[in-house]
Amino acid sequence: MTITEVHLITFSPTHTSRKVGEAITRGLGIKDVFIEDLTQPCDIHNKELPANALAVITAPVYGGHVAPLALQRMKEIRANHTPAIIAVVYGNRAYEHALQELDTFIGSLGFQAIAGGTFIGEHSYSNKNHPIAEGRPDEEDLAYAEIFGQKVRTKIEKAADRDHLYGIDVKRIQRPHQPFFPLLRFLHRVTKFRKSGGTIPRTPQVDERLCTHCGACVKHCPTGAITKGNECNTHAERCIRCCACVKICPQKARTFDTPFSAMLSDCFQRPKENRIIL
Numbered sequence: 001m002t003i004t005e006v007h008l009i010t011f012s013p014t015h016t017s018r019k020v021g022e023a024i025t026r027g028l029g030i031k032d033v034f035i036e037d038l039t040q041p042c043d044i045h046n047k048e049l050p051a052n053a054l055a056v057i058t059a060p061v062y063g064g065h066v067a068p069l070a071l072q073r074m075k076e077i078r079a080n081h082t083p084a085i086i087a088v089v090y091g092n093r094a095y096e097h098a099l100q101e102l103d104t105f106i107g108s109l110g111f112q113a114i115a116g117g118t119f120i121g122e123h124s125y126s127n128k129n130h131p132i133a134e135g136r137p138d139e140e141d142l143a144y145a146e147i148f149g150q151k152v153r154t155k156i157e158k159a160a161d162r163d164h165l166y167g168i169d170v171k172r173i174q175r176p177h178q179p180f181f182p183l184l185r186f187l188h189r190v191t192k193f194r195k196s197g198g199t200i201p202r203t204p205q206v207d208e209r210l211c212t213h214c215g216a217c218v219k220h221c222p223t224g225a226i227t228k229g230n231e232c233n234t235h236a237e238r239c240i241r242c243c244a245c246v247k248i249c250p251q252k253a254r255t256f257d258t259p260f261s262a263m264l265s266d267c268f269q270r271p272k273e274n275r276i277i278l
Ligand SMILES: Cc1cc2nc3c(=O)[nH]c(=O)nc-3n(C[C@H](O)[C@H](O)[C@H](O)COP(=O)(O)O)c2cc1C
Pocket: 011, 012, 013, 014, 015, 016, 017, 018, 059, 060, 061, 062, 063, 064, 065, 089, 090, 091, 092, 093, 094, 095, 120, 121, 122, 123, 124, 125, 240, 241, 242, 243
């Protein structure tokens, strides 16, 4: 069967999910590509994808789930048995049930997953002192994502028509290797932290001496939690702790100091593998 257009649907505050989606899309080699980047509030009310379309849907994992705001913004899109490639991007700890969750959710919108992937992206809480999957997706990851796209294209071309383009059972995707003792160490440290009454900051902190009020954080915040002219304050009730503002700040004025950075950096050092199913 022939697909004439691809819609890349993504939510990606620190750009890793978008990069993975773009690489998969490149691999598909289909000329007409439309990008629906849902990271910023956008006006896509009741958007319906055409029957000849293929969707590539990528989103980050937050706390073992698909980032809630990604799902909330995707709700506005409608499909009509439209084939989709779905991928979740996570920071080298675990994606838990996120891929299944995304599969079920896009099914409710009218998509059918024909391929799935779990990819590694630099953790939002990664920093110079505590790197977590720093620089990922790297060239190798993106080459893998592109080959994934090529494989899906072959799958589509082999199908005689839409009815022969079979869906996938995402539960059957291979999980990445997780060494036992580092995981145990992590769980132990989290338990100790919680028992000691430890909390994590509600928002990133700002060093007022470094801020030049350039407005980059305002522009990149997906929830409007930072106001132009008042960049040193953050609306805690709007902040989803995505760290887009931290990573984009040219002055390094914004930091998100959570003890989880050190814990994750120490316990999940071994790079995990990307996985696909189709
Ligand atoms: C609030 C929050 C929760 C996260 N939870 C997880 C998690 O459960 N497992 C994991 O491996 N990474 C987790 N991460 C890391 C992100 O999944 C990872 O950095 C991802 O690449 C971010 O995607 P983006 O660049 O598209 O924003 C979390 C990040 C944030 C901000």
